[in-house]
Amino acid sequence: MLGSMLVTACSTDSAVEQPMTRDRCDSQPGFVFVPAGEFIAGSDTVERDYGYEISAQAIASSPEAIAEAETGLRDRRWFEFEANRRTELLNAFCIQANLVTQQDYREFVAATGHRSPGISEAAYQEQGFLVHPYEDVVPYLWTNSSFPDGLANHPVVLVSYNDAVAYAEWRGQQDGVVYRLPTALEWEKTARGEDGRYFPWGNEWQDDATHWGQSDPFGTSVIARYPLSRSPYGAEDMSGNVFEFTSTLRERRGVPVSVMKGCSWDDLPGFCRAAYEHTRPTESRHILFGFRLVLLP
Secondary structure (H helix, E strand, C coil): CHHHHHHHHCCCCCCCCCCCCHHHHHCCCCEEEECCEEEEECECHHHHHHHHHHHHHHHCCCHHHHHHHHHHHHHCCCCCCCCECEEEEECCEEEECCCCEHHHHHHHHHHHCCCCCCCCHHHHHHHCCCCCCHHHHHHHCCECCECCCCCCCCECCCCCHHHHHHHHHHHHHHHCCCEECCCHHHHHHHHHCCCCCCECCECCCCCCCCCCCCCCCCCCCCCCCCHHHCCCCCCCCCCCCCEEEEEEEEEECCEEEEEEECCCCCCCHHHHCCCCEEEEECCCCCCCEECCCEECC
């Protein structure tokens, strides 16, 4: 019952809210202000072609191998489902500068008894989008209601959409405010600003700009480690580290799914563009998925 209630609580891009002001946002520690106005969202053929090209170049080195890799990526149509490039208008909003960390989430678990981040091997297999063997999941499993050593300032993972919404509700109660997850459009504007740039830092891919598939270490990284992944508004990790749940929900085969934004620590460069998105069931738990919050006025 709680799960279905939480899905309903943050399910649209069109919820009626009072205007957010810069002063209100600036008074909330750990949040950054994104002003009202138009921005360029989505992607066009030129951008998608670039996504395929840089991804293929990360896979292979010789011209022949790069061409073969690009053909394989295009055959899988990875970037063909992005919304078309267009101008969108958003009200001002206030978004968390950093991803919610393992330490942040432990406070929630300790205070409420909410389930710890994790997933059984059977449930992980049943999800069907494995990407990594369960052996890669084990280092992120909590024991005794606490995260593994050394991960305090890494983004929390192995939580579902509903877990994220439950955290937002609890955190808001502690802070005397109301939080929710960002919409997909809010997330995208935060990441790329108004000018339609592909990445937080611009239109040209840079290997050292974020934590992606060829970065060290293998797995999540400490938050705010990559200055170039800081958005034009000051939000960190807006490319790389983990995919993020958004409050934008759709339905796929009768199952509610969250639009995921960003890219993760195991991805190719083309996936790290702000326009890229995919969906995952709201009950999904994975070592690639995390979240951040938006403050309501």
